[in-house]
Structure formats: C-alpha cells, structure tokens
Amino acid sequence: MKQEKVIILGAGGQIGTELTMELRKIYGHSQVIATDIRDASDEVKNSGPFEIVDVMDTAKLNELMKLYKVTQVYHLVALLSATAEKNPKFGWDLNMGSLFSVMDLCLENGVSKLFWPSSIAVFGPTTPKANVPQHTVVEPTTVYGVSKYAGELWCDYYFRKKGLDVRSIRYPGLIGYKSIPGGGTTDYAVDIFYEAKKHQKYSCFLEADTRLPMMYMTDAIHATLQLMDAPADQLSIRTAYNINGLDFTPAELAAAIKKHIPSFEISYAPDFRQQIANSWPGSINGDLAAKDWGWKPAFNLEAMVSEMLENTKVPILTA
Ligand SMILES: NC(=O)c1ccc[n+]([C@@H]2O[C@H](COP(=O)([O-])OP(=O)(O)OC[C@H]3O[C@@H](n4cnc5c(N)ncnc54)[C@H](O)[C@@H]3O)[C@@H](O)[C@H]2O)c1
Known part of the structure; x- marks a missing residue:
C-alpha cells in the first residue's frame, strides 16, 4: 500500500462521499482524512478519520495538514452553478478564496499533489456546441463558470511559477x-x-x-484517480483536462x-x-486526456x- 496521507476537503458532498471510499481502499483507511463543514455519511465518518473544518478557516486547515502530515489534497469544496447564481458574490469568494488558500497551504506544507476539479461550466454561449475541443473559445456567463475558469488559470500559474503539482478535470454533470x-x-x-x-x-x-x-460517478472517480496517478511529465495541461463521457x-x-x-x-x-x-x-x-493519461469512459x-x-x-x- 502506498504511504501517502490524503486529505479531502468537501468529503461529505456528491463526489467526496464516493472518492473518500475509493481513496481509502487505495491508501488505507487511516491514511485518508475526510473533512467537511457539515456532517458526512456514516460510511465516510466510520471508515476513517473525519474532521469538521471550514475550508475558509486557513489556520485550522493548516493545523490539520500539519497534524496529519498531509502529502496529497483533494479540494472539492465549491458553491455549484445553480446555487452560485443565487448568491454570486459568495460563490466567487468561496470558490476562488478557498482555492488560493489551499494552494498556498499546499506549498507551505510541502504537499506533493493537489486535485481541484473544474467543470464544463467554463464554456459559454460562444463555445462550439458539440465535441468541444480542449482549446477553444471559453467565455462563461455564470459566476460558477467564471470562478472555475479563473481557478484553472491560477492552477496553471501556481504550477509554472511555484512548482505546485496541481491537476484538474473539467467534470461534466455527475450521476x-x-x-x-x-x-x-x-x-x-x-x-x-x-x-x-x-x-x-x-x-x-x-x-x-x-x-x-x-458522466456516471464510477467513471468520474476513475478519471480522477487515473489523472492523479499519471507521471507528471506526461501531463501537457495544467489548467484542466476535458474528458468525454x-x-x-x-x-x-x-x-x-x-x-x-x-x-x-x-x-x-x-x-x-x-x-x-x-x-x-x-x-x-x-482526446487529449486519452492521449496524455489514457482516459476512456466505461x-x-x-x-x-x-x-x-x-x-x-x-x-x-x-x-
Ligand atoms: N457534481 C457535479 O456534477 C460536478 C460537475 C462539475 C464540477 N464539479 C465540482 O466538483 C467539486 C465537488 O462537487 P460536488 O458535486 O461533490 O459538490 P457538493 O456540493 O455535493 O459538495 C461540496 C461539499 O463541500 C462542503 N462545503 C461547502 N462549503 C464548505 C466550506 N466552507 N468548508 C468546508 N466544506 C464546505 C459541502 O458541505 C459539501 O459537502 C466542486 O468543485 C464542483 O464544482 C461537480
């Protein structure tokens, strides 16, 4: 079993609930720390460490990362598209603010890899409607999409300027x-x-x-783990990968x-x-995800x- 200490932020959510269990299978139950601002499912809470933490509470998050000697971070906290549209300022503050503080904490704590999901919401009305390529017109019109696209660019920036190994996928709607x-x-x-x-x-x-x-959740979890497992030098995209489903x-x-x-x-x-x-x-x-790290939906x-x-x-x- 690999010796990693993984922390999941937003582990009580739709993706976190399933990703936590898969990561515990891979790294060992005590090696994967699930966290959320609210309660999580019994399965998540009872199968390994679980901590309540607000991702915006940088001091507490830093404390946890040091306490557990975290080596990998999955940052899944976000205000999603429909909810963010009802509260745009909060959506921007949570989505962008948390990404900045998590990236800085990763650097401070010597974290080896960070996963932060983007979304097909980065695309907008001027994007082609079908078979959207990796590189295309990206002009989102929702605050969620704007926060995800800005986030992608910041991930790329932190990779290039600060050497943070941050990886991302533009998830479609997950089922x-x-x-x-x-x-x-x-x-x-x-x-x-x-x-x-x-x-x-x-x-x-x-x-x-x-x-x-x-995309079916099993495929989304598989894509996430596959991308996180890929050798760094095979990854040509440090904003976020398109994946088809x-x-x-x-x-x-x-x-x-x-x-x-x-x-x-x-x-x-x-x-x-x-x-x-x-x-x-x-x-x-x-196609680029397929070429770089072997993506194929099942x-x-x-x-x-x-x-x-x-x-x-x-x-x-x-x-
Ligand atoms: N589910 C999808 O279809 C989908 C599609 C594209 C991208 N994504 C992205 O994947 C990630 C996870 O999505 P999800 O569907 O699991 O979301 P979700 O809303 O189900 O889960 C998010 C979790 O974050 C927690 N949270 C909210 N504010 C917090 C805070 N301040 N501190 C700590 N925890 C907090 C919530 O309690 C929740 O459990 C998000 O970044 C989202 O944008 C999801």
Missing part, C-alpha cells in the same frame, strides 16, 4: 446514487431516478431537448428509464436553470440507467 447532488444545473439527471422509482413520474426543470455532457437530453434519459419502468412519464417545467444549461455545450472531446447511457435504477434507494430526496 451517482450514493449521495444527492449539491445544487448544480445537471441535478435533474440524478433526481429523476428517485422520482421514477417513487412516483413513476418526474417534472424536469430543463426542456426536453437540452443536451448536456454527463455521456451526453443526452432529458427526453432521451426518460426514454431509457421507460424501458425499465414502462409507466414512467416525464413533464417539463423549465426554471432559471434552463438559461444556465443553454449557455453550455452538449458534448465534450476528451459507461454508456444504458449501463448508467441500469445501475442507477438498481441502486437508487427511495425515499431520500432531501437536500
């Missing part, structure tokens, strides 16, 4: 059954499974034909669910999130839907 999503525009693609199992119907907050890039519309997802639950019906009541979704592309080209729409329907436990749809 998993172990925790509920935290306020993003792609949350419908998780919510729909709970409602399909509970009520056999779902009212979608996006229009039927809104195509967005998505699934892409579908609410109507296509509903049709795939209907194959399993024939009585399932979807209706559409678009809200403010439609405008956010309209500004994003529908599919992503991940789940197609059918496989993802089968696993979600099999494993989603109802009723638990509370934020």
